[in-house]
Amino acid sequence: MSWNRIVLFFITVFFFHTGAVQAKELRVLSEDELIIQGLLYEEYRAFDRSRYVFGQLYDTTGAKVYLFKEMTASLFSKTNIDESIKRLKIWDEKHPDTLEVKRLLIPLYLTANRVGEAKTEAEHLLERSNKAMDMELASNPFLYTGEFKRALDLLSKVYEKTSNEDVLLRMVVIMDEYTNERIKAIQLLETHRHMNIVSNDVYFTLLSLYVKENNVDGLLRIYKILYDQDKDEKYLNKIIDAYAYKRDIDGAIVFLEKNKTGERILYELYKRKKLFDKAFNLIDSLYAEKKDPRWLAEKGVLLFEKSEDKNDKKMIKEVISYFEKAIDLGVDDSIYLNYYGYTLIDKEVDVKKGIKIIENALKQQPHNTYYLDSLAWGYYKENKCKKAYEMMKKVVDEEGLDEKEIIEHWELIQKCK
Template sequence: MKISEDELIIRGILYDEYRAYENSYTVYKKLYDDTGAEIYLFKEATSALMSRTHILESITRLKLWDKKNPNRIEVRRLLIPLYLTIRQVKNATIEAEYLLEQSKEPMDLDLASNSFLYAGQFKRALELLSRVYESVPREEILLRMIDIMDEFTGERKRAIQLLETHRRINIVSHDVYAKLLSLYQKENNIDGILETYKALYQQNNDEEYLGRIIDVYVYKRDVEGAIDFLETDQSRNDILYELYKREKRFSKALSLVDKLYDQDQDAKWIAEKGVLIFENSKDKNDKKMIEDVISHFEKAIELGNDDSIYLNYYGYTLIDKEVNVKKGIDVIENALIQQPDNMYYLDSLAWGYYKEGECDKAYKVMKRVVDEEGLTEPEIIEHWDAIRQCK
């Protein structure tokens, strides 16, 4: 029983829909053989291209039809990718030249560029893609141009300029930023990398990009730049706080610490405030200031913060300022339970023993500190000299 043309058409459409292109090739081949209608020949060739089968046969049938129906642009559009599929690059470039004589449409310039790219004629391919991009400034066209400029024509700086211009006037995908980062890395352009991450962060507000921005500032050793950025951004006051402390900008850190406590109610910020009040004070022996510092540590401990860093700071303050040396020693011993080999905590303990007049115990602990750390820090030197004289 002969299958009707309508039924064959329906079969071909269904095979295409399910991407069964080898089956649709067979259907369209029969339809063309039965009817001679060009549309079926073109669909037959398209199916061959999509299935990557029967390529030579499709080329032969298209060429035969082309002799009878010369200068049909549809044939050029099919022959170029068919030739490229079987790596007949020379034939593809010949067809591309014919296509360019017939059409200046962006889609045809784009198609022709593939032949010249495969043929290693990179400048020619780039020139065609540039014309396409001028007419239709699509991102995918630009990225193909960038790859050619980066890998083949040695125009990396121009590629960066094109990408930067494109992203400033268009909404772009992550691919554009990824390519920019790649090019800036190859050019060792740290400022370019930084600005790209800033643009990504502005677009997506992703914490990952903020981390990368800070990493770049650290790599550049540009703490001031990082501070300026974070002061403007105001989304990571915790990082800004640490930078303030690192740079000994204690008054600025003090202006942040209450905000940080309000955000998460973490008692560590109360202890941090105690540290800042002391460090920011001009008179380190001011009794009212010392009372304020101690009250902050006690409040933090009462609220459950027993981090050894703050215990040591609190205990040392009690000892050094002779507020309550015995209690200070107890606090330091609690810190040493957490970190028994911490030389700074042992230094505080030795100083407590010294203040209590227990010179032998102070000497034994302090000698361990000096043997481990050496005499490089002024405070250790001061304690060591005093304890040796005491002994």
């Protein structure tokens, strides 16, 4: 509260205290004193008290301004509604062409649940006025009675005059839930957002409608706009979800590259598309972020995958170096253990060490057929044919012979003696 308002408050309190003493003697306050009292009650939202004060002022002076303030306070406080209607109707009978009365009677009747009378007053108001504010007010009784087409027609005229967002959102609710015009509602919102600066309410409403229509492209478009506004990660995740639903990995990659964001997601997408060079180039910045040694293991994987010559000894040595650094720094994820162990076995760098690493991976996932295949291949490399056969048969029984590598291993192990 500012100093001016503090001073005003104490002056007002003093004034009322003095007035109360005088009222005991004279039993009456002046018009100016009552006005100040009513406005103070109004400011502090004591609407029932302000209604009483302005009612006194109207009874004393007959000035319509006090009557209308009394009615407004009655609406805000939701008290003495029927009495207020009676008092306002008396004025209406004497001044039948006063539009302000119609504007007050409609919400008073609706508050009293006298919808039929509210609709009658709405019709009278529409006969005398085509102002946007009056058409919007007059639409309310028709909404109460379920005459949605009539209400929508009035609100449409209001929107044509004003381009008011709140009016449009009311229209959209009616069109979506009551008049079966959801597609038209979407078109209106899309046109509105292209031609106006809009609040997030418009975007959230569009999202809701696009979900109902299962329109993924629409969702994607709106989430991109929302993300562009404040870079909130929740919108980024929704965008990636939409691309995933569309199975459009290329689109997701283009979006992430353009916005220079979501490096972790982008890395996984690069791997899925086998864009190993691009993925490899991201690793250094990802590792620098938190020094997570997992990225060293990833570097080993990608270095091997992107190499044209899979038997390049220099490359294999570098791959092994990355895995050893990662493991020394605490990486024990079975996925990396299997990859590292299989590399040692398949490239015959150190088969015994490779088997031991695969066995550690199997402690985490004992029934993983990829790891069992690696172990069987290790036994084959050591010429332990029976153990290799028994292990590989488990893999074939579980996975079948659909993968090229399983077929190659199975054929060779069957020939092992």
